Amino acid sequence: MRGTFSIQVQLLALLYLFLYAPIAYVIYVSFQKDSVWPFPPDFTLEHYADLLHLRDFHAALVNSLTIGIGTGLLSALLATIAAIGVLRYASRWRGLVAAAYLAPLFIAHLLIGIASLMFNKQLLGLPGNIGSAILANTTYATAFAFLVVLAQLAKHDWRLDEAAMVFGAPPLRAFWSVTLPLIWPSVLGAVIVSFLLAFNNLEVTFYQVGARPTLPTLAWGELRHGVSEELYALASLINAAIFLFLGALYVLLRTGALRLDYRD
Amino acid sequence: MTEAVLRLEGVTKRFGTVVAADSVDIEIGREFFSLLGPSGSGKTTMLRIIAGLEVPDLGNVRIEGRDVTRQPPYRRGVGMVFQDFLLFPHKTVAENIVFPLRMQGVPPAGRAEALGWITDLVHLKGLEGRFPHQLSGGQKQRVALARGLVSRPKLLLLDEPLANLDRELRKEMEVEIRRFQLELKIPFVYVTHNQEEALTMSDRMAIMRDGRILQVGGKLDLYHHPDLAFVAGFLGAPNVFEGKVTGLADGLAIIDWQGYPLQARAKGGLAVGQRAVCFVKSEKIELFAGTGQGRVDGVLRDAIFKGQYADYLVHLAGAREVTVSGPPRAELFAPGRPVSLSWSAEDGDAFPAGG
Numbered sequence: 001m002r003g004t005f006s007i008q009v010q011l012l013a014l015l016y017l018f019l020y021a022p023i024a025y026v027i028y029v030s031f032q033k034d035s036v037w038p039f040p041p042d043f044t045l046e047h048y049a050d051l052l053h054l055r056d057f058h059a060a061l062v063n064s065l066t067i068g069i070g071t072g073l074l075s076a077l078l079a080t081i082a083a084i085g086v087l088r089y090a091s092r093w094r095g096l097v098a099a100a101y102l103a104p105l106f107i108a109h110l111l112i113g114i115a116s117l118m119f120n121k122q123l124l125g126l127p128g129n130i131g132s133a134i135l136a137n138t139t140y141a142t143a144f145a146f147l148v149v150l151a152q153l154a155k156h157d158w159r160l161d162e163a164a165m166v167f168g169a170p171p172l173r174a175f176w177s178v179t180l181p182l183i184w185p186s187v188l189g190a191v192i193v194s195f196l197l198a199f200n201n202l203e204v205t206f207y208q209v210g211a212r213p214t215l216p217t218l219a220w221g222e223l224r225h226g227v228s229e230e231l232y233a234l235a236s237l238i239n240a241a242i243f244l245f246l247g248a249l250y251v252l253l254r255t256g257a258l259r260l261d262y263r264d
Numbered sequence: 265m266t267e268a269v270l271r272l273e274g275v276t277k278r279f280g281t282v283v284a285a286d287s288v289d290i291e292i293g294r295e296f297f298s299l300l301g302p303s304g305s306g307k308t309t310m311l312r313i314i315a316g317l318e319v320p321d322l323g324n325v326r327i328e329g330r331d332v333t334r335q336p337p338y339r340r341g342v343g344m345v346f347q348d349f350l351l352f353p354h355k356t357v358a359e360n361i362v363f364p365l366r367m368q369g370v371p372p373a374g375r376a377e378a379l380g381w382i383t384d385l386v387h388l389k390g391l392e393g394r395f396p397h398q399l400s401g402g403q404k405q406r407v408a409l410a411r412g413l414v415s416r417p418k419l420l421l422l423d424e425p426l427a428n429l430d431r432e433l434r435k436e437m438e439v440e441i442r443r444f445q446l447e448l449k450i451p452f453v454y455v456t457h458n459q460e461e462a463l464t465m466s467d468r469m470a471i472m473r474d475g476r477i478l479q480v481g482g483k484l485d486l487y488h489h490p491d492l493a494f495v496a497g498f499l500g501a502p503n504v505f506e507g508k509v510t511g512l513a514d515g516l517a518i519i520d521w522q523g524y525p526l527q528a529r530a531k532g533g534l535a536v537g538q539r540a541v542c543f544v545k546s547e548k549i550e551l552f553a554g555t556g557q558g559r560v561d562g563v564l565r566d567a568i569f570k571g572q573y574a575d576y577l578v579h580l581a582g583a584r585e586v587t588v589s590g591p592p593r594a595e596l597f598a599p600g601r602p603v604s605l606s607w608s609a610e611d612g613d614a615f616p617a618g619g
């Protein structure tokens with residue numbers, strides 16, 4: 001038979017179908033008048049217009065971005081410090097210390113949410129707000145960020161930092177002018193991963209923000225009235241933003257405007 | 265040696281059970297000083313202690329008279345050339361070179377001037393804008409040297425800087441590095457396991473083994489007057505004869521080797537009846553065509569012509585082969601011909617065996 005594809009290509013196609021078909025369907029539906037049975041296609045942009053008029057949408061977007069960015073920066077910072085400590089200071093306890101950073105990966109997010117709510121309220125007497133949502137999300141996001149940073153930092157040649165110190169750089173200066181320029185891709189990766197986790201998080205954030213809306217809590221609330229068309233539009237927009245961001249990053253790397261490493 | 269720029273006093277450093285530096289005392293002035301020793305003898309550790317990257321367990325490091333033992337590296341004002349260059353991969357050649365000046369707060373005009381001066385000195389003109397991965401091994405070496413020298417440090421430490429270069433380039437760089445030292449008059453502490461490098465460049469040198477300095481001195485002194493069997497064996501690829509001491513007189517020993525009474529300077533408390541090793545450098549042996557009274561007889565296996573001189577490989581009794589270096593002589597380019605050797609007693613060094 002002519003035009004057959006190899007088994008690898010077929011498997012790959014199946015895999016991508018499995019991964020992306022639901023997302024593609026959501027995007028497709030977001031442009032359809034009838035979201036229950038959107039066939040034959042009848043294109044419209046009205047769901048997007050509705051979304052903009054949805055009560056709390058703006059506040060939810062701002063809150064989600066704030067939580068995402070705050071968690072992204074804080075987690076990457078903590079994870080970088082932790083990874084440097086684990087890698088640079090030889091100790092019998094190194095494995096245990098590393099495991100302790102990863103432990104939050106094994107705790108259900110719902111538990112983290114409830115636990116941090118109770119801890120803040122009953123023990124510290126703190127009200128839940130966006131700030132405490134950032135802190136609560138940071139607990140598990142740091143674990144993911146730690147994995148991301150550790151993977152690249154393990155390959156870093158610390159003798160370069162020693163060289164910088166011999167040539168007159170105090171430790172912070174050496175970090176700033178030698179370590180960071182070489183490891184920033186992994187730090188950026190950690191920021192992105194923890195941003196996405198916190199931005200999309202429902203279970204942890206839900207218990208912290210109370211009545212303040214975020215995109216996931218808004219969607220969750222809307223769901224009680226059934227899946228409304230605006231939710232398709234919302235999901236599509238978030239996906240589009242993420243793909244645009246990753247696409248831009250890819251182009252910058254391909255054109256050499258950004259460099260990930262300096263090996264020959 | 266004039267006044268000491270660097271002084272190590274009883275410096276000791278242990279890593280677990282390994283003693284990487286064992287009560288080391290050295291004084292180094294405005295000179296080219298080499299630390300020569302086999303791999304694992306503690307040379308790198310010594311440089312790291314001087315640079316401040318390692319704190320000794322015991323003892324003191326003084327630079328220009330000041331005790332810097334507990335000072336961090338960035339306050340010591342020394343330069344260093346690392347074995348694997350360790351250029352900053354994200355910085356250009358120019359940025360790499362002026363890095364020490366930037367850390368010292370030298371303004372841009374001063375940095376540009378110094379960059380011009382040093383790229384001239386080390387022949388790097390035109391490469392300032394390249395990144396390290398765009399350089400050849402020899403060029404990286406020059407950048408590393410430039411970075412080490414640009415701030416005119418109190419001291420330049422060099423850790424086997426030529427180990428990764430091919431032979432030809434190494435020969436060229438040996439001459440260059442020596443020239444930099446003579447021109448700038450900065451003390452160089454040069455670490456190597458290659459005796460040729462040390463002998464070519466140094467004023468003085470120290471032989472290291474197991475974290476200990478075995479002997480320090482001018483290079484000619486060390487070469488011609490080794491105090492220890494290890495030093496005698498390490499420098500100049502000498503021929504070795506082992507035998508029993510049959511007589512001692514006026515500082516000379518007579519050693520019985522395969523029935524021949526060999527003569528050499530007696531060292532290390534040699535006693536009659538003891539077994540001894542006798543070292544004789546190949547260029548100190550005189551080679552005669554044919555056998556002769558009072559000489560060691562052998563058979564010429566081959567003669568290797570090296571241009572200015574020749575290496576004669578001579579088969580002796582007991583399946584022993586020795587190398588004799590001397591002027592090329594036509595009558596000796598005849599493998600299989602009987603020959604005999606001798607050397608004057610002062611040119612051999614005998615030490616107790618197994619020491």
Ligand SMILES: Nc1ncnc2c1ncn2[C@@H]1O[C@H](COP(=O)(O)OP(=O)(O)O)[C@@H](O)[C@H]1O
Nearest residue numbers: 279282284301302303304305306307308309310
């Ligand atoms: N950081 C370290 N930890 C453990 N052992 C070390 C360390 N640095 C050096 N050593 C040991 O100290 C000894 C001397 O090492 P080094 O100074 O690197 O020797 P060299 O440079 O002469 O080859 C070696 O036995 C080496 O294994």
Ligand SMILES: [Mg+2]
Nearest residue numbers: 304307308309
């Ligand atoms: Mg070494």
